[in-house]
Amino acid sequence: MNALDPVGLDCLAALVDAGSFDKAAQSLSITQSAVSQRLRALESNVGHLLVVRSRPLRLTEPGKVLLRYARQMQALRADAARELGSALSRDERLPIAVNADSLATWVLPALDPLVQAGQREGYALELMVDDQDFTHDWLRQGEVLGCVSTVAQALRGCVCQPLGLMRYFAVASPAFIASAMPNGLTAQTFAHLPFIVFNRKDDMQAQWVTRAFGVREPRLKERFVPSSEAGARAAAMGWGIAVMPELLAAPYLAQGSLVRLCPAVSLDVALYWHHWKLKSEPSPAATLRPGLMDLIGEALIQGARRALEAQHPDPA
Incomplete structure (x- = not known):
């Protein structure tokens, strides 16, 4: 060849x-x-x-x-332009895949400085969204240069770095609780109540029910709302039970439009940042500017640390 x-x-x-x-x-x-x-x-x-x-x-x-x-070459070209202080002829596309719940909570603030810098330096950070168990497939297929995923094992040629634990619990509106489950959510009632689900890949609700009631592979009445933010609003409007990140639920809980169900039960989902190792010749300069994928990774790690460590422990 x-x-x-x-x-x-x-x-x-x-x-x-x-x-x-x-x-x-x-x-x-x-x-x-x-x-x-x-x-x-x-x-x-x-x-x-x-x-x-x-x-x-x-x-x-x-x-x-x-x-x-090709993706790696685009990223290397953007790195070289930054090293040389020259503008690119067109925006180099730097796609990464993130899960919807992270996108709805901590990812945008974490990446905002890089997006603003990209407008000046000629690279374009692009976000692709999928369920956290499937973003890794985008990386494997070459669609993206990096991903936020629940997969802990790095692909060959990739780096994997832990981001932290994202805590999930079940919530519903006071009106829904009063009308649909006045005696609370139990092992006898969950199968008859609607659960708000992101898409058909999303099994967070089933995982939570298994944790709460010991039911393996529960069959749920699913009501699909393909947006994390819209799913939270739907829960507040009384559409059903939602299993969502604490970071997303917190403002609704504070204003009383959502109430936590089975407060002792939560799920901690470990998130990881994966990206391809980009090999380039070392710069002869005394100080080498970090590559863009390194900057993206560091921004995500620091942003996740700030947001995820702010989560509250389960009540005693």
């Missing part, structure tokens, strides 16, 4: 980001025909089909390998 063409790698990344040839052409400011030519040249170079021409576009396994490499 010959040396990989950076232009072809950028084309592959643009196709994944845009989801189609015409939109990729717009993002690269070239014709759709030129996108096809660059992709064919890259496929000819590596001897593999990289993209399945379907709707939506789908990467082959070799395509995922090269996408990971």
